[in-house]
Amino acid sequence: MLPSVRALKPYPMAQLQARKAALAKAGTRIFDFGTGDPVEPTPPFILEALKNAVPAISQYPSVAGTPELRRAAAGYLARRFAAPLDPATQILPAAGSKEAIFHLPLAFLDPTSGKDTVVFGTPGYPVYESGTLFAGGLAHPVVLTRDKGFRLELETLPAEVLARTAIAWLNYPHNPTGACVDRSYLATQLAVARQHGILLASDECYQDLWFGDSPKPPSALEVAGPDASGLLVFHSCSKRSGMTGYRSGFIAGDKTLIAAYRSWRVHFGVGSPAMIEAAGAAAWADDQHAHDRRTIFAAKYQVLAAGMTRLGLSILPSQAGLYLWAQAPEDADAYAARCLDRGIVISPGGFFGAGGAGWFRLALVPTVAECHEALAAWPTC
Numbered sequence: 190m191l192p193s194v195r196a197l198k199p200y201p202m203a204q205l206q207a208r209k210a211a212l213a214k215a216g217t218r219i220f221d222f223g224t225g226d227p228v229e230p231t232p233p234f235i236l237e238a239l240k241n242a243v244p245a246i247s248q249y250p251s252v253a254g255t256p257e258l259r260r261a262a263a264g265y266l267a268r269r270f271a272a273p274l275d276p277a278t279q280i281l282p283a284a285g286s287k288e289a290i291f292h293l294p295l296a297f298l299d300p301t302s303g304k305d306t307v308v309f310g311t312p313g314y315p316v317y318e319s320g321t322l323f324a325g326g327l328a329h330p331v332v333l334t335r336d337k338g339f340r341l342e343l344e345t346l347p348a349e350v351l352a353r354t355a356i357a358w359l360n361y362p363h364n365p366t367g368a369c370v371d372r373s374y375l376a377t378q379l380a381v382a383r384q385h386g387i388l389l390a391s392d393e394c395y396q397d398l399w400f401g402d403s404p405k406p407p408s409a410l411e412v413a414g415p416d417a418s419g420l421l422v423f424h425s426c427s428k429r430s431g432m433t434g435y436r437s438g439f440i441a442g443d444k445t446l447i448a449a450y451r452s453w454r455v456h457f458g459v460g461s462p463a464m465i466e467a468a469g470a471a472a473w474a475d476d477q478h479a480h481d482r483r484t485i486f487a488a489k490y491q492v493l494a495a496g497m498t499r500l501g502l503s504i505l506p507s508q509a510g511l512y513l514w515a516q517a518p519e520d521a522d523a524y525a526a527r528c529l530d531r532g533i534v535i536s537p538g539g540f541f542g543a544g545g546a547g548w549f550r551l552a553l554v555p556t557v558a559e560c561h562e563a564l565a566a567w568p569t570c
């Protein structure tokens with residue numbers, strides 16, 4: 190094993206599942222705000238699309254994906270972000286965005302080249318780091334802070350770091366904080382990336398989960414021009430369409446990068462089954478169900494935000510995403526353990542890297558009624 194991989198901590202969500210299972214076995218009623226895995230049913234029209242596409246003869250899927258899925262993804266990008274991408278050359282399906290994120294450095298980072306570094310924010314989604322380490326690259330986590338709105342600002346990094354950086358990750362609406370950004374921020378990041386020959390990777394899996402009348406979170410594609418040079422964005426059916434178990438998403442952007450990634454991915458064997466791609470195509474072609482789902486998440490956010498404030502906890506106000514980020518009133522691990530005693534599963538901020546210390550995350554998963562029940566059981570500060 191690569192020494193850097195051996196040193197990786199266990200995947201945080203796996204730890205959480207183990208603790209939760211032990212409690213449930215002991216008969217404790219569980220309110221699981223841990224993993225961001227929503228419980229709202231997958232819309233019936235998506236199930237139908239899946240069932241109708243089960244083939245009589247099963248053959249290997251192609252890494253390029255079905256033209257229908259690529260066309261549906263392009264249609265979504267055009268409607269939602271006014272980004273006119275070519276489905277043949279600028280879109281590539283993924284077996285969920287996680288694997289595409291994880292594999293990116295394997296394809297686009299040469300550890301011997303002097304451009305061996307991947308930049309990402311902490312707190313953040315742990316896969317940016319693990320993908321980097323498995324590819325033999327150098328991880329460069331940048332601590333994100335409340336006073337900077339949890340924004341990763343590439344322009345503030347030392348010149349020698351920018352010179353060594355192969356890939357930089359952005360993720361807004363942000364997991365775990367719910368921080369959002371505007372187009373001008375994205376334009377600045379893309380300009381810095383292009384200036385330094387950095388592949389800008391924008392993880393956009395929460396783009397359709399804005400709360401109420403809040404501004405719609407923009408895509409980096411909106412500031413990239415039609416060729417999207419130097420940019421790849423990552424989208425997912427998981428949270429937008431209630432399809433975490435389907436493993437379906439796509440990568441879009443620069444056609445040269447897409448062509449290279451397509452030829453690499455043939456080796457990984459990551460083509461999705463045809464019926465999953467048919468379900469994905471149905472999901473991307475429809476916006477109403479995404480609207481219905483974000484209305485539910487927004488209602489949960491409001492209940493929890495008001496509840497946390499009543500309990501005297503300081504929250505980071507958010508306009509989109511699947512999470513509520515709040516300051517722990519004591520050491521975050523100790524606080525999570527105290528919540529767990531009452532059956533309330535939360536994620537201490539350290540799960541998302543060193544920059545998460547002192548905070549905790551609630552995933553908007555339990556129903557609104559369960560959120561009220563959990564708040565009644567919540568430990569006081």
Ligand SMILES: Cc1ncc(COP(=O)(O)O)c(C=O)c1O
Nearest residue numbers: 285286287314364394425427438
């Ligand atoms: C920021 C971020 N990116 C990517 C993913 C992966 O999503 P999926 O593989 O289900 O598309 C997640 C999942 O929680 C996430 O939080």
